[in-house]
Amino acid sequence: MKLNILVLPGDGIGPEVTREAVRVLEHVAKKWNHELVLSEGLLGGIAIHQTGGPFPDDTREKALAADATLLGAVGLPEFDELPPSQRPEKGLLGIRKALDVFANLRPVIAFDSLIDSSPLKNDIVRGADLLIVRELTGGLYFGQPRGIDVQDGEETAVNSMVYRASEVERVLRMAFKLAQGRRKKVTSVDKANVLENSQMWRRIAARVGKDYPDVELEHILVDNCAMQLILRPTSFDVVVTENLFGDILSDEASVLAGSIGMLPSASIGDPLPSGAWRGLYEPVHGSAPDIAGQNKANPLAAIGSAAAMLNYSFGLHAEAAAIEAAMQAVLASGNVTADLKPKGAPATTEQVGQAVCAAIG
Numbered sequence: 001m002k003l004n005i006l007v008l009p010g011d012g013i014g015p016e017v018t019r020e021a022v023r024v025l026e027h028v029a030k031k032w033n034h035e036l037v038l039s040e041g042l043l044g045g046i047a048i049h050q051t052g053g054p055f056p057d058d059t060r061e062k063a064l065a066a067d068a069t070l071l072g073a074v075g076l077p078e079f080d081e082l083p084p085s086q087r088p089e090k091g092l093l094g095i096r097k098a099l100d101v102f103a104n105l106r107p108v109i110a111f112d113s114l115i116d117s118s119p120l121k122n123d124i125v126r127g128a129d130l131l132i133v134r135e136l137t138g139g140l141y142f143g144q145p146r147g148i149d150v151q152d153g154e155e156t157a158v159n160s161m162v163y164r165a166s167e168v169e170r171v172l173r174m175a176f177k178l179a180q181g182r183r184k185k186v187t188s189v190d191k192a193n194v195l196e197n198s199q200m201w202r203r204i205a206a207r208v209g210k211d212y213p214d215v216e217l218e219h220i221l222v223d224n225c226a227m228q229l230i231l232r233p234t235s236f237d238v239v240v241t242e243n244l245f246g247d248i249l250s251d252e253a254s255v256l257a258g259s260i261g262m263l264p265s266a267s268i269g270d271p272l273p274s275g276a277w278r279g280l281y282e283p284v285h286g287s288a289p290d291i292a293g294q295n296k297a298n299p300l301a302a303i304g305s306a307a308a309m310l311n312y313s314f315g316l317h318a319e320a321a322a323i324e325a326a327m328q329a330v331l332a333s334g335n336v337t338a339d340l341k342p343k344g345a346p347a348t349t350e351q352v353g354q355a356v357c358a359a360i361g
């Protein structure tokens with residue numbers, strides 16, 4: 001099979017972790033005889049430095065031409081004080097919108113070998129296996145009006161949570177379909193006691209849920225969900241929610257997996273006419289400037305994102321399963337980076353990538 005993949009290393013630890021994900025993809029392509037066609041592009045801070053903007057046209061064209069895009073992370077401290085429209089993260093929002101990948105899938109699994117890495121009690125975390133489905137192209141991150149201006153003589157900031165019913169319905173349907181392939185439970189998260197936006201969300205969830213009678217539907221308020229994720233994480237299967245709530249809850253849920261360096265993500269939209277899913281695959285973590293360039297970032301979230309790419313965009317389930325099994329073997333060996341609990345000296349980013357390849361065989 002021909003795998004036409006765009007790689008966007010981005011900023012900070014992005015290049016380090018994507019290098020290892022590409023190493024694993026190359027290894028898999030060789031072992032299973034796939035033709036890997038890789039191109040590279042700029043996104044984020046590095047794109048601002050080299051082209052003047054975070055999401056250059058060249059990157060847009062390459063992403064639209066590729067079957068799938070593997071992204072590292074974006075964000076550099078030097079841009080922290082700039083308004084959102086001039087920051088590297090604008091590139092991230094731009095590419096998600098351009099590819100119309102409206103659902104961000106974030107699996108969170110408490111692997112037995114990592115259970116001691118979580119600050120939570122073992123008996124609470126053990127067995128946790130949930131999938132957060134975050135709406136990705138609507139809500140506060142995109143809604144208009146937005147901006148900072150002066151109203152009645154005082155500086156005033158405005159962001160708008162805007163959702164069209166069709167945007168809510170399509171992500172909810174995806175969550176129900178995913179739940180059918182799992183433990184058949186959807187938890188729909190909202191703030192319906194306060195926000196009109198959430199009242200519409202909850203109404204649509206109830207209506208859409210009737211089309212999936214084999215799936216149990218539970219509604220929960222976002223503040224309560226934040227608490228329950230820590231108190232009873234094993235009771236969740238698929239958690240579906242709007243953009244900002246999903247952003248926050250998935251970082252919180254990373255504690256269950258032991259480290260944010262463990263969490264992969266897949267962003268997908270509707271299938272293309274060809275039947276393929278053009279997806280954007282990226283670790284949940286950011287550019288981690290505090291450890292960038294030190295060869296100590298955990299690459300497993302990026303490698304797991306590459307496995308998700310093989311699964312969703314290319315239907316290569318055996319290859320994806322082999323990567324995931326190899327990741328588990330590496331975790332069990334204790335040959336892991338410092339953010340987990342290494343047995344002995346922490347492994348480097350590069351050593352973990354090499355160990356995953358070796359475990360694939």
Ligand code: NAD
Pocket residue numbers: 013017072073074075076077089092260261262282283284285286287288289290291296297298299301339
């Ligand atoms: P972060 O995820 O970059 O880092 C949070 C903490 O987790 C840091 O201590 C970091 O060292 C650690 N960490 C993150 N990834 C790790 C890994 N793979 N291995 C080991 N440790 C890891 O979040 P932040 O510090 O809030 O943000 C830093 C920059 O990244 C900001 O500019 C932010 O806007 C950007 N960001 C980008 C994305 C993205 O590209 N998708 C997501 C979140 C934040």
